[in-house]
Amino acid sequence: MIRVGVIGAAGLAGGELIRLISQHPELKLTFLGGSSHVGQRPAELHPGLRFDLGLAVEPVPDDLGSRCDVVLLATPAPVSARLVARLADTVPCLIDLSGAFRIRDPELHHRWYPDVPRPDGLADRFVYGAPELVGDQLPGAALISLPGCYATAITLGLAPLVFGLGLTLRTVVIDGKSGSSGGGLQLRTADLHALRHGAIAPYAPTGHRHSAEVSDFLDRGKPGRVGRVAMSAYGVAQVRGLLASCYVFTDDDVDTRLLQRTYVRFYAGHPFVRVRRHAETLIPVPDPQAVLGSNYCDVTAMHDPDGGRIVVLAALDNLVKGAAGQAVQALNKRFSLPEQTGLTMQPLMPA
């Protein structure tokens, strides 16, 4: 059994990690860390989880490496930056779910995360933990930075265009829609049920950090493949679920048939990306309700001749494929387990 620690156990991503690890046949939870909620057990923090793991939240000790083979950080970016600096040399593997180490380029990082200083050189040691896109970099990796929830959907949506068809994307307009769990359990008036139930809330009409993350990753090694990335993000009256709509303007000629064929081929052998083809079912295009609770990302792409663009849609559950599920998937690859181990749950639909 692989011994796993979770820091940030009281938050939503932390709870989801506990849930998934408890269902995983090869993982054993051996540490729960946090600076608040010390002494509380999972059942007290997460009302859905009623089992007793014999663990309660503890402050993070210096010798954590002796108790865990891998530690997952479900902490805010500034906390992650400090924890990584402190633990990187003694814990065999750290998987960070925050944005602290996602953007490799230091200047770009500083611009979008001015509140998250990080030690020189540390970011270069991180693998960007997008299991479908980073090939064989994950096995044995010591430091893994998980993509953001939106960045996961967007890069999975755009990768077949960039890496499969080799297109140059002149302008990408991204319109993201997501549920309230993305904001965690922080107490903000606008996140009260009374003010969120009826909302279609433009919470980031400009300036969403994940747009920089996407540019940084897709352009790595070969700058210029992706031009403008212009992103806006909206909160809708769901709890889980995220839909990324990517409107791609390119000078290349593509039709829907070519797109569909490319996507199917690109994701062959990747069980967690499902390419949806039109008019096939009751719900012909990606819709987050068809992936709820699962580690799937549903994608499709179509040519829009009237609009002069390619429409790419990618849907996922932001707490699973967008966070805890993708963390377990990356962990599986890191430890050379079959990618689907512990992640075979099918979507809960309708719900």
Next chain:
Amino acid sequence: MIRVGVIGAAGLAGGELIRLISQHPELKLTFLGGSSHVGQRPAELHPGLRFDLGLAVEPVPDDLGSRCDVVLLATPAPVSARLVARLADTVPCLIDLSGAFRIRDPELHHRWYPDVPRPDGLADRFVYGAPELVGDQLPGAALISLPGCYATAITLGLAPLVFGLGLTLRTVVIDGKSGSSGGGLQLRTADLHALRHGAIAPYAPTGHRHSAEVSDFLDRGKPGRVGRVAMSAYGVAQVRGLLASCYVFTDDDVDTRLLQRTYVRFYAGHPFVRVRRHAETLIPVPDPQAVLGSNYCDVTAMHDPDGGRIVVLAALDNLVKGAAGQAVQALNKRFSLPEQTGLTMQPLMPA
């Protein structure tokens, strides 16, 4: 009192018309028409309305002009096309809420509404009933075609750029989000609560008719002001409410301050368009929950230097400002009543 008839009284827009007319001090409902539900009274059709108007649904008679000063058509486009052809010469004023006469250009109409043939020349006689944008064309008009719900939000959002600043809009990407009432009461499996509650549903990823309507209207008289209009539409888990996000690419230089000043000036004297300025309140940008049940359209515009675009947001209640409320507003102007008569209800928020 102005005598008003409503055809299509059993549908959602019909019910909303009955509701608003019953609260209007200068209007008297004198006819309810429809081909189904004949004999039923408003209280039987619309559970919220319990009053007795002494009216029940009747088939449309040929002498309707003797009973009504104005007739509102809340009917599907093919039905509206037939009714207008039949009634145009005998009813003093017809206001059509459908898409049958929105697009003036015959070829464009035929392309987007192939199932709605219309008699030659009839479309030219219609005023496009956007009260804020058509100036003094409404008083005394005999035929009025109401803009679509999305088209209302989009044209109110873009008009200050086109008509106020005189910009040429190279490309406009529109991402629309709206509630389930837009689909009416038709029985479709995907519209059952069980399948819509958890959805962020890309119901028209390409090819939404309202994009053609917007192009047709904004370009009238001076083609070339608006280039590509590329629209996608999504259903979210609300009943009412519509948010149009317009991402505008233009070669002109504008900053947010200029945009805000322009919008405020453009809509001065137009009580139903509220320009929201950033960071002003709990909900700083247009969100449909802040207009629910009212005839307001909230708009804002901001420059996005990273994205190289202008972000325009417009929010409205699709059954009020997007349908029945705007119909009453146009009717008020048609009969030279103060524009706000019967439409003073403030938004129901939170709800």
Next chain:
Amino acid sequence: MIRVGVIGAAGLAGGELIRLISQHPELKLTFLGGSSHVGQRPAELHPGLRFDLGLAVEPVPDDLGSRCDVVLLATPAPVSARLVARLADTVPCLIDLSGAFRIRDPELHHRWYPDVPRPDGLADRFVYGAPELVGDQLPGAALISLPGCYATAITLGLAPLVFGLGLTLRTVVIDGKSGSSGGGLQLRTADLHALRHGAIAPYAPTGHRHSAEVSDFLDRGKPGRVGRVAMSAYGVAQVRGLLASCYVFTDDDVDTRLLQRTYVRFYAGHPFVRVRRHAETLIPVPDPQAVLGSNYCDVTAMHDPDGGRIVVLAALDNLVKGAAGQAVQALNKRFSLPEQTGLTMQPLMPA
């Protein structure tokens, strides 16, 4: 014009009062009070309201009586108790929306509101502001205590049995279901959208204060008419809306026909109570969605021979008929205005 002050202007009930007063032809808002949010205007506090009344929140001055003919207290019960003690002798009319003065019996009050001490004798001077049930006590009243939202629905539901049929109610089991707006804007983790969206939450399985309020009122003057009142309350995933289900066990013989006839007769002349009869419409029994945004309370009663009981259902919008709307209705009667003045809005359905 009647000059009206509102204290507690930043809360949900306060916002609803501002909304309704601004639509009322005979009222003029002349004072907004509160201990927090001082200096803020309505448009800053309530995103739906964008008009400028020329007022901002002020601390409550001692000479408030010179600026207002009536002051509405939308404050927590302990604050209301202090404000009433301070203002009762100088403000011509105080209408308190809190629970501070609802229960007349001092011992019963102390048991259910131990945190709300009140000066001796003050409670006896209050009229219980249930406009349909207190006859002619409202005109000219100096102190009015508004019923609680649940108490309004329950007493309107039970009154025809007690006062109309003269039944003795041996046991009344009440199951209440209501939306999140009842909890106001307080920041509690369980009220975040992420934790309330999926809930059917038994927030008061026993011990709801409104059960005592109902007993106290229905038994006034003639104790023994109502035996046990056993209440449980649940939060459902709505914002507005409240349904009170009352299961009445009595030794008297009644059938559904008698019940319906009694209810119709009892509420004749009371425009805000609508008696629904079975199988009449799409939604045959009271459902809060059919009263949303209006001041209606829909009620029905039926005999259940299998269950050996009477089932009474009462639905209302907790912010309108359950709070601000009923306050305006009571104010209308207090100042001898027609009861419906400013309250003619019809339900917003669907929404």
Next chain:
Amino acid sequence: MIRVGVIGAAGLAGGELIRLISQHPELKLTFLGGSSHVGQRPAELHPGLRFDLGLAVEPVPDDLGSRCDVVLLATPAPVSARLVARLADTVPCLIDLSGAFRIRDPELHHRWYPDVPRPDGLADRFVYGAPELVGDQLPGAALISLPGCYATAITLGLAPLVFGLGLTLRTVVIDGKSGSSGGGLQLRTADLHALRHGAIAPYAPTGHRHSAEVSDFLDRGKPGRVGRVAMSAYGVAQVRGLLASCYVFTDDDVDTRLLQRTYVRFYAGHPFVRVRRHAETLIPVPDPQAVLGSNYCDVTAMHDPDGGRIVVLAALDNLVKGAAGQAVQALNKRFSLPEQTGLTMQPLMPA
């Protein structure tokens, strides 16, 4: 591997069965039956499920017993009655999810299911498939009738009182609240999202069939333990989730401590029933959101001295513990597999 057939594969319960069976290590789906949707594959019927099982819907053949060790009927009660009569002698095990064989008493059955005639004697051969309550009757059983979703929650809630404490329940008032998935995919206007989103809908204020089922089961062998059962049922704006509130009036003396102790003891060794104790966590009492997607039923009981009653709350996911999950649990026991096989998924919360 146990070979499993599902009839009624296109419905919601059918889809949930396919989902759970596909995740079960000891079951192999070998037949999908139905009279409609013939030829369609699971991925076409259920948008969440994208795998190919090599199966499509077929009409039910006479030799089904040669292809399946067990067949699950997710069909309407009248269809189930016919299928059981046809297949009972050739299929080794039939598990019926409908109400056709739940009520053993013929007269009671006829009264509540007049539209479901059934052959003489067949009902007596059925085991009532409540795994926690029927002891060792399930292993080897040939005919199993699954309890209804409400009946499951109610009997699990009341059993410790009746069978554990031996109380006589004079009157039980049941108030049930449940989501829209209970109604399946039938097209009814009132089940459209637009009309259900805002509803707290009293769909069965009296006369719910499950009340008869509960009486029939709890009284078996020893009539008189349960007196009146008076049930009302409400639809709330969820898709999954069911909360049964049982208000129990008894002449016996019990306090909350005794109740809690009894419930914990009664359900020791039953992993799918979780007894919640007060004030323990963020969500101290049963709430369907804390069991979503899992096979758990959360229960609690407390004494209400003011109300003179016991309050029992039971929450479950109506498609899992209330239907497909309980079917798999019963199947596990029937084939002497560990009860939790294939059912270890933890609740998806928040969602």
